[in-house]
Amino acid sequence: xxxxxxxxxxxxxxxxxxxxxxxxxxxxxxxxxxxxxxxxxxxxxxxxxxxxxxxxxxxxxxxxxxxxxxxxxxxxxxxxxxxxxxxxxxxxxxxxxxxxxxxxxxxxxxxxxxxxxxxxxxxxxxxxxxxxxxxxxxxxxxxxxxxxxxxxxxxxxxxxxxxxxxxxxxxxxxxxxxxxxxxxxxxxxxxxxxxxxxxxxxxxxxxxxxxxxxxxxxxxxxxxxxxxxxxxxxxxxxxxxxxxxxxxxxxxxxxxxxxxxxxxxxxxxxxxxxxxxxxxxxxxxxxxxxxxxxxxxxxxxxxxxxxxxxxxxxxxxxxxxxxxxxxxxxxxxxxxxxxxxxxxxxxxxxxxxxxxxxxxxxxxxxxxxxxxxxxxxxxxxxxxxxxxxxxxxxxxxxxxxxxxxxxxxxxxxxxxxxxxxxxxxxxxxxxxxxxxxxxxxxxxxxxxxxxxxxxxxxxxxxxxxxxxxxxxxxxxxxxxxxxxxxxxxxxxxxxxxxxxxxxxxxxxxxxxxxxxxxxxxxxxxxxxxxxxxxxxxxxxxxxxxxxxxxxxxxxxxxxxxxxxxxxxxxxxxxxxxxxxxxxxxxxxxxxxxxxxxxxxxxxxxxx
Amino acid sequence: xxxxxxxxxxxxxxxxxxxxxxxxxxxxxxxxxxxxxxxxxxxxxxxxxxxxxxxxxxxxxxxxxxxxxxxxxxxxxxxxxxxxxxxxxxxxxxxxxxxxxxxxxxxxxxxxxxxxxxxxxxxxxxxxxxxxxxxxxxxxxxxxxxxxxxxxxxxxxxxxxxxxxxxxxxxxxxxxxxxxxxxxxxxxxxxxxxxxxxxxxxxxxxxxxxxxxxxxxxxxxxxxxxxxxxxxxxxxxxxxxxxxxxxxxxxxxxxxxxxxxxxxxxxxxxxxxxxxxxxxxxxxxxxxxxxxxxxxxxxxxxxxxxxxxxx
Ligand SMILES: Cc1ncc(C[n+]2csc(CCOP(=O)(O)OP(=O)(O)O)c2C)c(N)n1
Ligand code: SF4
Ligand SMILES: [Mg+2]
Numbered sequence: 060x061x062x063x064x065x066x067x068x069x070x071x072x073x074x075x076x077x078x079x080x081x082x083x084x085x086x087x088x089x090x091x092x093x094x095x096x097x098x099x100x101x102x103x104x105x106x107x108x109x110x111x112x113x114x115x116x117x118x119x120x121x122x123x124x125x126x127x128x129x130x131x132x133x134x135x136x137x138x139x140x141x142x143x144x145x146x147x148x149x150x151x152x153x154x155x156x157x158x159x160x161x162x163x164x165x166x167x168x169x170x171x172x173x174x175x176x177x178x179x180x181x182x183x184x185x186x187x188x189x190x191x192x193x194x195x196x197x198x199x200x201x202x203x204x205x206x207x208x209x210x211x212x213x214x215x216x217x218x219x220x221x222x223x224x225x226x227x228x229x230x231x232x233x234x235x236x237x238x239x240x241x242x243x244x245x246x247x248x249x250x251x252x253x254x255x256x257x258x259x260x261x262x263x264x265x266x267x268x269x270x271x272x273x274x275x276x277x278x279x280x281x282x283x284x285x286x287x288x289x290x291x292x293x294x295x296x297x298x299x300x301x302x303x304x305x306x307x308x309x310x311x312x313x314x315x316x317x318x319x320x321x322x323x324x325x326x327x328x329x330x331x332x333x334x335x336x337x338x339x340x341x342x343x344x345x346x347x348x349x350x351x352x353x354x355x356x357x358x359x360x361x362x363x364x365x366x367x368x369x370x371x372x373x374x375x376x377x378x379x380x381x382x383x384x385x386x387x388x389x390x391x392x393x394x395x396x397x398x399x400x401x402x403x404x405x406x407x408x409x410x411x412x413x414x415x416x417x418x419x420x421x422x423x424x425x426x427x428x429x430x431x432x433x434x435x436x437x438x439x440x441x442x443x444x445x446x447x448x449x450x451x452x453x454x455x456x457x458x459x460x461x462x463x464x465x466x467x468x469x470x471x472x473x474x475x476x477x478x479x480x481x482x483x484x485x486x487x488x489x490x491x492x493x494x495x496x497x498x499x500x501x502x503x504x505x506x507x508x509x510x511x512x513x514x515x516x517x518x519x520x521x522x523x524x525x526x527x528x529x530x531x532x533x534x535x536x537x538x539x540x541x542x543x544x545x546x547x548x549x550x551x552x553x554x555x556x557x558x559x560x561x562x563x564x565x566x567x568x569x570x571x572x573x574x575x576x577x578x579x580x581x582x583x584x585x586x587x588x589x590x591x592x593x594x595x596x597x598x599x600x601x602x603x604x605x606x607x608x609x610x611x612x613x614x615x616x617x618x619x620x621x622x623x624x625x626x627x628x629x630x631x632x633x634x635x636x637x638x639x640x641x642x643x644x645x646x647x648x649x650x651x652x653x654x655x656x657x658x659x660x661x662x663x664x665x666x
Numbered sequence: 667x668x669x670x671x672x673x674x675x676x677x678x679x680x681x682x683x684x685x686x687x688x689x690x691x692x693x694x695x696x697x698x699x700x701x702x703x704x705x706x707x708x709x710x711x712x713x714x715x716x717x718x719x720x721x722x723x724x725x726x727x728x729x730x731x732x733x734x735x736x737x738x739x740x741x742x743x744x745x746x747x748x749x750x751x752x753x754x755x756x757x758x759x760x761x762x763x764x765x766x767x768x769x770x771x772x773x774x775x776x777x778x779x780x781x782x783x784x785x786x787x788x789x790x791x792x793x794x795x796x797x798x799x800x801x802x803x804x805x806x807x808x809x810x811x812x813x814x815x816x817x818x819x820x821x822x823x824x825x826x827x828x829x830x831x832x833x834x835x836x837x838x839x840x841x842x843x844x845x846x847x848x849x850x851x852x853x854x855x856x857x858x859x860x861x862x863x864x865x866x867x868x869x870x871x872x873x874x875x876x877x878x879x880x881x882x883x884x885x886x887x888x889x890x891x892x893x894x895x896x897x898x899x900x901x902x903x904x905x906x907x908x909x910x911x912x913x914x915x916x917x918x919x920x921x922x923x924x925x926x927x928x929x930x931x932x933x934x935x936x937x938x939x940x941x942x943x944x945x946x947x948x949x950x951x952x953x954x955x956x957x958x959x960x961x962x963x964x965x966x967x968x969x970x971x972x973x974x975x976x977x
Contacts, residue, residue: 107977280976294969299769301761320956321968325949327768330794334761337754341765344752345732345773349765367755457973464966471729473683494732494750494766494773499683501696503728505744506752516700516745 081134088151115141200254216255284448291426298324346469346493352378392643539591549582709886757787910935
């Protein structure tokens, strides 16, 4: 907890109030306890109070039973990560207490359900213990249904009291959440909340109050990364998609299935991932920009078809919500180990575009960018997101819908003549002429996966194969030249440059801030365009002694993570080294700093 | 839309097109593209010729159809047709065609392919396209063998057929395409042969007129790797061409199944035909309901409303 005014507990034991700028709250229980709901309410409240917020959630892949946590970090300044250590731990069970107490910072508060948890004397010295019989008090407050359902809302009341949260806004949020259900459900929820709020926190020596937010932005919206990505696709004008369920991709397909009909579109659930990608490509051939997506094994199944879209030059969006792999791997953990399959997956030379969002807000805008690249270059575009972005909730400024939403419906105006694979355009890009278009010359195109001539008819000509291969490559080279040079975060020259991609942007930037404050010379860049790479990276690299690529994947046979490999191949710069890990968890800020410092002390050639 | 997309090549150089109403039906010359690469005597020529006839007879304009195929000798079909077409990957033509059909109600989608494409690698797609009843016409050119890859056992090869992968004779139970299609829920299931052109054309017309997933299994001889496979169904080769009796009730699933159970050469004609809502219609209905609720709102306003619930 970053205190803005030092508050020492009053000597007489009466509670004091400290003004704080941010707080990290971790809630640990089981997946059916509705702890995501507590986190969700806190995140939404922060959004409505123009505060920055970021959450982090782990859920077991089984539907019910397993342990589950939700961590929320709320701040008045910029919040870059979900926080390394918690200020407050709420523990519902003994296992929650035992396993998560170490996520608490020294001197932090553990609020635990004394109906289930026995405290450990050893730990009582390091952490401030606050027992509340949450289960028993919840049952009492909502009138003896003998079920402790509702203890999440009761706990929310406790937290609201402790952090002096705006209870009018919270009450509204609770009411909205249960609107449409039985009135008694709303009343029960409010009863539980009020009971929690009025519970005397007794021996708590401190309560807290957030200082006014610095950045009064416009209206904020609060959602997770899968939602932002799906809505981004809708804003971009995508009106057709197909998929097969798999965690953590399923949320996106469920949302699109539900929402697209409002816009006159549809999303189809298919028999498998091959059918899904094929259906999306079919719609792409028919004049749309369609989406398919998956996670883990489902991506492997799509690779043959994606190669066809590259060859036939049909636009396609492939969302890959990365999770731990290979095979079924770690379905509910984060990993960035699909960069290779996104960039290189498939047989033959099949250049495609890969972009990766940095956070929840960026997922929304990346979707729009991906769609525009796909339709302007007639190429498959991977959106490489991950489990961390998918499941965490962030608040961001409401987009300007009117100016952002685009209509990309196909155009069937007659054309005089059409060569689908015209070799004479400098960029290699040929406008699409979808079926339904009359071609006055009477010569019609075939979209094909066989190597072809300019009309799409099969050829075995060595010359044409070379020319067409170059054409498909040239399109991406053209795109690469037009991309913006990434901005350096921190000083533009120095000792260490941290290079990140995807969901690691926040913790990497926070590591830069912390290390810089401690006197280190560290900067970072974030690469959103993975393939093609943006221009200007070699100039940026030249300003630093060390370039560390921070990734959540394995160091591989030769000591480099997947992006590091790509950058080394591209820039032949021995300064480029990898900082990788595969524990299935987000990078902690401290981990990044420690690993960077220790790697500097090792020579350039790792092995 | 980007500048790249709005500037079709050479548009200004041609005189004004004839309005659709005044356009003459296409001649075979206008609808034929590349000369087929099939072996002389291949049954597939006849299927292609009848497709041209269908287009001519039903006055279909170039741009109103798409011809889609997977991979195989038979799947080369789209290159030989002068109209929009796609030559997709092995076994997946149906989901590709479904993407076209579901996003483009203005087009009639025709799919052509082989028995391996349909019932081996693409087997599950056949089942699911059938149960979804996606509107399109599918002609399986069944030659009981893998032609393109040069004589391996196919899922319809009869037991005892000597192929390069079963030199002692095939031993796996062959698939009965009619039974599989009926069981999967296809709403129009017919059987024809390339050697009876008039009958095949009438099947194609009936299939095209069916509102739903219409499938024809058309026996089409591979002269190269399974010569004489269908002589028993060809009166000119001493066989018998048994048409489905006019008394057969095409809506009776069990009767259709019984017909499909007759030993080779079996029957030819429509085995099964029922009216069920198509996926296309079902999706359109959902859309109409959803659109009614957001009437008068631009897309950006609908999106704004969704976001207002996430504050
Ligand atoms: C994924 C994949 N596996 C294998 C092949 C090779 N292959 C091409 S066509 C074919 C079988 C063709 O048989 P069929 O579908 O009966 O068509 P026919 O040639 O007999 O008309 C095979 C195995 C391929 N193209 N793609
Ligand atoms: S190999 Fe058989 S199926 Fe292929 S073209 Fe020749 S005859 Fe026809
Ligand atoms: Mg065959």
